[in-house]
Amino acid sequence: MWQETISITGPYDFDLALYRLKLDPLHHVDMNNKSVKVPIQLDSRQLVVEVVGVGSLQEPEFILKGTEMKEQAVDRLVEIFGWNIELIKIYEHFQKTELKSLFQQHYGTPLVLDFDPFACLLKCIIHQQLNLSFAHTLTERFVMTFGTEHEGVWFYPTPEKVASLTVEQLRELQFSGRKAEYVIGIAELVASEKLRFNIMDQMSDEEIAKELTKIRGVGPWTAQNFLMFGLGRQNLFPMADIGLQNALKRYYQLDQKPTAEEMEKLKKPWEPYLSYASLYLWRSIE
DNA sequence: AACCAGGGAAGAT
DNA sequence: ATCTTCCATGGT
DSSP: OEEEEEEOOSOOOHHHHHHHHHTSTTSEEETTTTEEEEEEEETTEEEEEEEEEOSOSSSOEEEEEESSOHHHHHHHHHHHHTTTSOHHHHHHHHTTSTTHHHHHHTTTOOOOOOSOHHHHHHHHHHHTTSOHHHHHHHHHHHHHHHSEEETTEEEOOOHHHHHTOOHHHHHTTTOOHHHHHHHHHHHHHHHTTSSOSTTGGGSOHHHHHHHHHTSTTOOHHHHHHIIIIITOOSOOOOTTOHHHHHHHHHHTTOSSOOOHHHHHHHHGGGTTOHHHHHHHHHHTTO
16 A cells, blocks of 8 residues: 655646546546545556545645555556646636636636546547537446446456457447447457557657547547547647537627637637647536 | 537548 | 538437
């Protein structure tokens, strides 16, 4: 058993992060305790680390409790929760833009990654073109049927496991035939190491997106979401996203959803932090 | 009841 | 290359 305390520079609103995590029924969030149990996949080892928020918005502090592989687990958690990102700099950037008030309203909201890249990719595909509540039901059903539980925490099924499934098995969970094919196909690529997440560190967003969109079932939206929530890249703005379009419509009080050209123009000043613009716009309609 | 949903592939032009 | 249709099902 190990324990570690981490202090970072504010602002960082852990309550908001937990509230958001809680929207996914698979996450083990305890609001009273200000804690979440995080499933981490390291070298085919599965471990669970509990993260407890003990600090404040301006002086954030976290206690991490785990059982093994402390160093790697802590590094991974820093990445997942964005504890190495200085949100204050991002605020300063957006104070000079039209999103100024949006960033004040959601002050301290961090970009929290999915707990695992493969899980992120699967989730993106499952969520395509579905309303959020049904999307959550579907992923929950998928994980509870084919995933595994350790220390009371759910892990997504491994690529090998998903690759071994049949379309019929997924259809029973109310996947569409196509979604089932996409999910199984991607799992086969990952299991056979034709798609490798651990070499993506040295690749640009464009290189990764190009690689991913070759895969059946992965279009621009999925690639961008994966870059953002799977790898934590900071400069993505999925224009195909209905939620973002609706959020822009509301924020700018437009009569209709913005066109691609209009969005292209609007987003220019938000670079190189487009992911945060996306994130905060999504929050504005939740 | 009709239309939409935090898209993408396949077919048609 | 760009436009249209289909996918499947829950939510509003």
